[in-house]
Amino acid sequence: LKKEALKYAKELEKEGNEVFISASPCFGACDIALEEAKKVEAEKIIHFGHSKLIDIKEIEVEYVEPKIEIEKELLNQLITEASQKIRFKKIGLVTNVSHISQLKEIKELFKRNGKEIFTANGERTKKEAQILGCDVSAATKIEKEVEAFVYFGGGLFHPLGALILTNKPFFVIDPFQRKIDEITNLREKYKKISNAKISIASQAKTFGILVSTKPGQFNLEKALKIKEDLKKIGKEGFLLVANTFDFNEISNFEVDAFINTACPRIGIEEGERIKNKPILSVEEFYFLFKLLNSKDS
Amino acid sequence: LKKEALKYAKELEKEGNEVFISASPCFGACDIALEEAKKVEAEKIIHFGHSKLIDIKEIEVEYVEPKIEIEKELLNQLITEASQKIRFKKIGLVTNVSHISQLKEIKELFKRNGKEIFTANGERTKKEAQILGCDVSAATKIEKEVEAFVYFGGGLFHPLGALILTNKPFFVIDPFQRKIDEITNLREKYKKISNAKISIASQAKTFGILVSTKPGQFNLEKALKIKEDLKKIGKEGFLLVANTFDFNEISNFEVDAFINTACPRIGIEEGERIKNKPILSVEEFYFLFKLLNSKDS
The missing domain is CATH 3.40.50.11840 (Diphthamide synthesis DPH1/DPH2 domain 1)
Incomplete structure (x- = not known):
């Protein structure tokens, strides 16, 4: 770019x-x-x-907007192969913005291969079947109706979020690497990491609450609420503000753990960079909150 | 901090x-x-x-403001040792803000050891003898009067700028490492790097002009002028704007060289990170400009 x-x-x-x-x-x-x-x-x-x-x-x-046109022949070949590999009939389809222009064609090809395709419009996303790092509701909304999910597109950035927040078998069709992968097993790995983070954070006394100044990642209200809620469970919170978080920089803060109100990807992708100082998502924090709050009362 | x-x-x-x-x-x-x-x-x-x-x-x-008090005994010891090591009588003294509170004491100790001490107030700096990465005029202003410079303080961040822009023997008294060093030889190294950068940049066709949004580093007028001047010597300039420059990020731009209008330290300390894509200071660019402009005419 x-x-x-x-x-x-x-x-x-x-x-x-x-x-x-x-x-x-x-x-x-x-x-x-x-x-x-x-x-x-x-x-x-x-x-x-x-x-x-x-x-x-x-x-x-x-x-x-990015628009990546996958050659018709390759598209046909990939969807046919995927349809054989995926043993389920009812499929929830998600993708990223680059492939929206071919969405109709992809759905058509799946149908021709005997599949029933479900899609939804997300909360923040504007296009049918589109998911983002911070909005995978185009997947979660249709979870009850489908037997499996398919993400069409490159990389793990987009499907990882959807994988973590759903519970059905999950497949990726990568048109650039020209292959079909099942990533369902990865879900277990991320759940383990999440549990480990919550467990470490349960011992933490001080928390850094990450607040990004980026226009679409600014969640001050949420951060202030978390600070109040930390007090209720006898913990201390510090509001840490930056545009982009530099992990060398924030690891210098003498807090025991972080809570991330900015891009949800930070906790997933960058979390492992800070040793022994977990970065909890807002959801992970509130899971911990309920745990500790119920113990106290 | x-x-x-x-x-x-x-x-x-x-x-x-x-x-x-x-x-x-x-x-x-x-x-x-x-x-x-x-x-x-x-x-x-x-x-x-x-x-x-x-x-x-x-x-x-x-x-x-930071204020670092060096113990009287150590201070006495260091200045005495420095006075013996530095064979010159007329000394230009520079330091950073942390040691301003002891400036009077330091001057006094040098005088007691037979030295004549010169100081100045810089252009941007507010305190006597204070130098900054972007303002070493507290050194350059007194260069004609002195035989050598002494920087009192830790690290090379501050003295390096003063070293490069002066031509007298240069000494550093580091109270943290408790040692006195002559860094005059380093000047030659940085001049060589500077010449190499200018030489590579003379072959460049396209330049990225770095403009920082940081309150004290924003030099848009200068950047626009450089862009105009690049045209005059048949080169192309692109204005690249960021708060902090991420060198992995900017090395992705397909330009042949950079010109830095932000913190002057960028060219000195970070310049070597981008291989074969020199980052020129504004002064280095105008040196090149004159060189190429006189050739053309």
Whole structure:
């Protein structure tokens, strides 16, 4: 995407615009370079690679959605193979924004192979079957109706969240690596990690509550509530504010554990970086809260 | 400092304040956590570890300056030893904010050991003899009058900038490691690196111009001027905006070299991280500009 940005910048400059490129890392549709845009007094933000997720009031945002067209023949081959491999009939289909343009075709191919396809629209996501790191409701909403889930797309970033919050067999069709994998077993691994984190955190006395300033990740109310709730169970909370969390930086804080109110991926993907200092999700914290609160009373 | 922050936060909370701790890395007195403070609607920023450098209009900033008292006996011992080691009489003295409280004592000890001490007030620095990564004028201003420089303090962060921009013998008294070092030879090393960077950049066609959004590092005018000047020598410039520059991130941009308008330390300390893509300081760029411009005309 960084390569594209330079090309795109050149074109916009030819039209007489002054173009600034954000050189900050970008972690999703929630991560609009608003601070950078404001500082240089930009009139418009062009955001590459994601579809619209949040309303930005201060400045116009144009989204350049990614669209990856998988060749028809390969698509046909992958869906046919997947249909043979997946022994279930009722399938919940989820994907990311890049493949939405081929969603109809994918559903059609599954049907032709004898499958019944279920999809939903998520809470924060705007497109049918679309899931995000922070919104896998396009999967959870249809869980009761389906026998298994299929995620169509590359990488584990998107399906991992959906896997953790559901309980049905889970398959991934990766059109880039051209393979079909079952990842159901991974669920057990993440549940074990989660339990270990909660167990360590139950001994913690002080907690750092992570609050991101990113437009779509700012959850101050939630953080303040957690701080209050920590008091109720005799623990101490410190509000730690940053745009992007630098894990070398926060590991310097002398707290025993962290609670993450920013991107839910932080606890899953980055959590293992801080040894013996678990990063709990909000849900994991409240699980612990109930546990300790019921013990006390 | 992160440990201090938690202690300090507790005290402020006892007085009835809601305290937020910035978890962003902080690179100096220019790096006030303004974005974080605005986002949580803080009424005041308390900034640890630096003295005031820039005016922040949006919000009150209280500076908690570091003050490190070196034991009298050790101080006496170090200055006596340094006076014997440094064969020059006229000495330019520079230090960082932590040792300002002992400046008078240090000067006195040098005089007692037969030295003539020169100091100046810098352009951006507020205290006598104080130097910063971005302001070593407390050294350059007195260069003509002195035979050698002495930096009193720990680390190479501060003296390196002064070393590079001066030409007299340079000594460091490190009270933490309890030793006196001559670093004059390092100057040659950095000049060689600088020449190599300029030489590589002379072949570059496209440049990324780094613009930091940090309150005290924002130099948009300078960046826009550089972009214009690049055109004059047939090169292309892209404005890259971020708060903290992530070097993994910016190395993804397909430009041949960078020009840094943010903290001058970036080019010196981080420059070697990006292989074959030099980061020029503004001064280095204009050296190259003159070189190429005179060739053309």
